[in-house]
Amino acid sequence: MQTTITETEARSLLRSIKAPQLDLKPVADHVLEHYGLAGEWHQLEGEREQNYRLVTAAGERFVVKIASLEEDEESLIFQAKALEHIEQVDPALQVPRVRRTLAGDLLSSISAGEGRRYALRVLSYVAGETVMDLLSQRGFNLSADDLLSLGAAQGRLARALQGFNHRGALRPMPWDLANGLVLGDWLRDYIPDEIRRDVDRALEHFAGSTLAALPRLRSQAIYNDFHESNVLVRAEPLLEVVGVIDFGDMVYGTVAQDLAVAVASFIHWSPEPLAAAAAVVRGYQIHMPLESADLAVLKDLVLARLILQVGLVRYQAVVNGRNDQHLDELQSLYSAAVSRLANIDDDAFVASMTPSVVPTPISSPVVEQTATDIQALVSRRESVLGKAYTFYNEPLQLVRGRGTKLFDASGTEYLDCYNNVANVGHCHPYVVQALAQQAATLNTNSRYLHSEILRLGERLTATLPEGLDTWIFVCTGSEANDLAVRIARSVTGNEGVIVTENSYHGNTSVVAPLSLLEYDIKDKPSWVEAVPAPNVYRGIHRGDQADLAERYSDHVTEAAARLGARGPGAAAVLIDSIFDGNGALVPPQDYMRLAFEKAGRAGALCIADEVQMGFGRSGTDMWGFEAFNVRPDMVTMGKPMGNGHPIAALVTRREIALEFQRRTGYFNTFGGNTVSTVVANATLDVLQGENLQGNAERVGAHLKASLDGLIGTHELVGHIHGRGLFYGVELVVDRTSRAPAKLAARWVRERMKSLGVLVASTGPLGNVIKIRPPLAFSTADADRCFEALHTALTEVPPDLRIASSA
Numbered sequence: 001m002q003t004t005i006t007e008t009e010a011r012s013l014l015r016s017i018k019a020p021q022l023d024l025k026p027v028a029d030h031v032l033e034h035y036g037l038a039g040e041w042h043q044l045e046g047e048r049e050q051n052y053r054l055v056t057a058a059g060e061r062f063v064v065k066i067a068s069l070e071e072d073e074e075s076l077i078f079q080a081k082a083l084e085h086i087e088q089v090d091p092a093l094q095v096p097r098v099r100r101t102l103a104g105d106l107l108s109s110i111s112a113g114e115g116r117r118y119a120l121r122v123l124s125y126v127a128g129e130t131v132m133d134l135l136s137q138r139g140f141n142l143s144a145d146d147l148l149s150l151g152a153a154q155g156r157l158a159r160a161l162q163g164f165n166h167r168g169a170l171r172p173m174p175w176d177l178a179n180g181l182v183l184g185d186w187l188r189d190y191i192p193d194e195i196r197r198d199v200d201r202a203l204e205h206f207a208g209s210t211l212a213a214l215p216r217l218r219s220q221a222i223y224n225d226f227h228e229s230n231v232l233v234r235a236e237p238l239l240e241v242v243g244v245i246d247f248g249d250m251v252y253g254t255v256a257q258d259l260a261v262a263v264a265s266f267i268h269w270s271p272e273p274l275a276a277a278a279a280v281v282r283g284y285q286i287h288m289p290l291e292s293a294d295l296a297v298l299k300d301l302v303l304a305r306l307i308l309q310v311g312l313v314r315y316q317a318v319v320n321g322r323n324d325q326h327l328d329e330l331q332s333l334y335s336a337a338v339s340r341l342a343n344i345d346d347d348a349f350v351a352s353m354t355p356s357v358v359p360t361p362i363s364s365p366v367v368e369q370t371a372t373d374i375q376a377l378v379s380r381r382e383s384v385l386g387k388a389y390t391f392y393n394e395p396l397q398l399v400r401g402r403g404t405k406l407f408d409a410s411g412t413e414y415l416d417c418y419n420n421v422a423n424v425g426h427c428h429p430y431v432v433q434a435l436a437q438q439a440a441t442l443n444t445n446s447r448y449l450h451s452e453i454l455r456l457g458e459r460l461t462a463t464l465p466e467g468l469d470t471w472i473f474v475c476t477g478s479e480a481n482d483l484a485v486r487i488a489r490s491v492t493g494n495e496g497v498i499v500t501e502n503s504y505h506g507n508t509s510v511v512a513p514l515s516l517l518e519y520d521i522k523d524k525p526s527w528v529e530a531v532p533a534p535n536v537y538r539g540i541h542r543g544d545q546a547d548l549a550e551r552y553s554d555h556v557t558e559a560a561a562r563l564g565a566r567g568p569g570a571a572a573v574l575i576d577s578i579f580d581g582n583g584a585l586v587p588p589q590d591y592m593r594l595a596f597e598k599a600g601r602a603g604a605l606c607i608a609d610e611v612q613m614g615f616g617r618s619g620t621d622m623w624g625f626e627a628f629n630v631r632p633d634m635v636t637m638g639k640p641m642g643n644g645h646p647i648a649a650l651v652t653r654r655e656i657a658l659e660f661q662r663r664t665g666y667f668n669t670f671g672g673n674t675v676s677t678v679v680a681n682a683t684l685d686v687l688q689g690e691n692l693q694g695n696a697e698r699v700g701a702h703l704k705a706s707l708d709g710l711i712g713t714h715e716l717v718g719h720i721h722g723r724g725l726f727y728g729v730e731l732v733v734d735r736t737s738r739a740p741a742k743l744a745a746r747w748v749r750e751r752m753k754s755l756g757v758l759v760a761s762t763g764p765l766g767n768v769i770k771i772r773p774p775l776a777f778s779t780a781d782a783d784r785c786f787e788a789l790h791t792a793l794t795e796v797p798p799d800l801r802i803a804s805s806a
């Protein structure tokens with residue numbers, strides 16, 4: 001289906017790109033008549049189209065585009081339909097929206113005298129800073145994480161275009177890399193001497209094997225223009241693509257050439273083109289897994305794009321009689337990238353991209369789950385597992401998960417608002433593929449050298465406060481906390497540990513006594529000290545009291561003194577920054593800092609348990625403790641780290657780790673194994689590539705605003721605890737007594753389940769609805785969760801709106 005182009009066609013196409021120059025008045029009249037739009041007009045730049053920005057009185061912004069006479073109308077329709085297709089399949093992807101005419105057409109035709117008629121389109125205006133703007137602010141530098149995010153956005157766009165086609169896609173296009181050879185050939189005259197040899201070699205190779213390979217590769221409608229000026233981004237906290245504009249270069253082509261455009265656009269900003277290309281490719285594969293055949297031609301396609309850029313920049317300058325310094329600079333940048341890339345060995349290039357190459361999925365030996373009589377399954381379960389706890393009055397038999405959705409054996413879909421483990425979404429294909437590939441390659445322990453465990457540590461270190469740089473990988477959060485306590489004891493010589501009441505820190509013999517949620521506090525051993533959790537709603541110090549942080553943290557000083565007096569002394573204070581066992585608390589701002597300082601003064605080490613809050617859940621930060629301006633001695637993490645695969649870790653400062661290692665060895669057969677570390681890296685790729693932390697901040701704020709509104713509408717709702725994408729909706733019988741409405745909470749949980757939304761009822765008093773979804777939660781998901789909660793609260797029967805300890 002590739003449409004090749006002759007040299008003459010290419011020259012004429014390039015020449016013909018001239019924007020029309022219509023007067024504003026007839027354009028404004030036309031737009032009012034055919035689109036019903038009026039407002040303020042501003043002329044925008046445009047190479048082959050005349051562009052205006054139109055701002056209506058209501059503040060809506062549009063771009064009005066008038067195509068040149070030579071532009072093929074079918075190709076304009078192709079672009080408009082592509083935009084509509086994207087809007088339909090991935091509405092969150094910010095691309096211009098097509099504003100149809102009042103008659104429902106994609107284009108209108110504006111006459112400009114002398115019988116000439118131009119095609120006019122109206123698109124929504126997508127606002128944002130371009131990557132180029134960002135580059136100029138940042139001294140022309142893109143980090144590996146930035147490149148990963150850019151690759152991911154390009155992959156997502158490519159996936160959204162899968163399955164779309166239109167005859168307008170089959171047009172000859174000078175920027176279609178399938179024409180790279182013919183263009184390269186005649187553009188030779190415009191190639192600088194110093195890279196002529198590299199260019200000749202590259203084009204020869206292109207002619208030899210790449211062109212022959214292209215027709216066999218996966219093809220589809222491709223965006224084909226993912227470069228610095230077309231991609232809109234937000235830089236903080238992580239680079240996030242917030243929009244993609246200019247669909248004028250779309251064609252039908254190979255997936256590989258689409259990716260090559262993005263790689264070529266971003267690698268020349270890096271002194272290490274190979275590493276930069278690998279980061280873009282890794283991000284891309286989050287949405288669009290590549291096959292080895294795609295990768296085999298990638299380097300040639302990137303080179304072809306770069307050569308085209310070198311040549312066309314100069315060609316257009318000459319043809320248009322333009323000669324400016326900016327073009328010269330661009331040309332030398334592209335030229336440098338050509339020579340660097342041309343001198344990288346083909347196999348080395350493919351090998352560098354290969355860690356993320358994914359195989360075609362293997363057929364699974366997993367036993368197919370079929371719908372079973374739930375009661376029969378419950379009895380069978382009891383006979384195998386004893387009376388182990390299950391969720392819900394009638395337990396769920398889940399058989400499948402995807403994104404934020406779970407499906408039971410009868411095919412019913414549930415919105416998962418509870419499982420933070422599947423942080424980047426259930427069964428994320430990129431993570432699953434990485435897991436499958438590594439499992440089929442090597443899985444062994446961390447006594448052998450392997451780069452993935454190092455890469456994981458290095459990448460995570462970069463997200464933590466300075467000094468937290470020495471890692472021990474384990475399998476569960478419990479193991480990480482267990483080890484943290486052992487290290488603290490070994491380094492301080494003390495034995496005691498301070499935790500908050502109702503906390504949960506795990507299940508080993510060391511941390512089970514620190515999980516006060518699980519047993520009666522009266523039975524706690526003498527080395528455990530419990531301090532009141534900083535609950536500003538119903539804790540011993542409440543919202544209206546002054547110095548809450550000071551008062552709550554004073555309990556840490558007192559607890560340490562008691563431990564000292566009893567003998568064990570204080571080895572550590574261990575705090576979960578969302579106080580999950582207490583119903584998702586937001587402590588007074590200075591609480592954690594003061595608690596850590598006071599524990600430190602008593603000789604204890606400070607451990608931040610990030611098993612719940614880590615990996616972006618707070619929205620504002622990667623780690624939950626960061627909002628409170630503290631510097632823990634150790635951080636433990638787990639649950640979401642491998643998106644469901646068991647991997648957890650402890651990180652501490654070098655001197656603490658060395659001191660521990662001097663006294664004792666530590667080995668964990670499965671901790672940091674090859675598959676687990678690959679999975680954790682892949683999960684991190686998705687977290688960063690899709691900027692799910694930013695998503696948590698945005699969707700979390702949206703959800704929080706809705707939940708806050710419940711306080712005004714439901715007497716049962718006493719307080720909304722939590723932040724980011726972790727909320728506790730505390731139900732009370734009435735707001736004055738604050739008596740816990742535990743029966744109502746249970747009823748709400750069950751009713752929400754029947755409405756297809758999964759939450760839990762938790763908290764020390766059992767009256768808190770816990771909402772803690774995967775971070776891949778969308779605004780629509782948040783609305784669905786909220787609606788179900790609202791409905792359930794409305795329907796709570798009067799006889800359950802009572803205080804009860806049942």
Ligand SMILES: Cc1ncc(COP(=O)(O)O)c(C=O)c1O
Binds near residue numbers: 479580
């Ligand atoms: C705050 C906290 N720490 C530690 C753990 C223990 O993690 P794991 O179940 O992976 O052993 C949990 C588990 O729920 C937790 O919530």
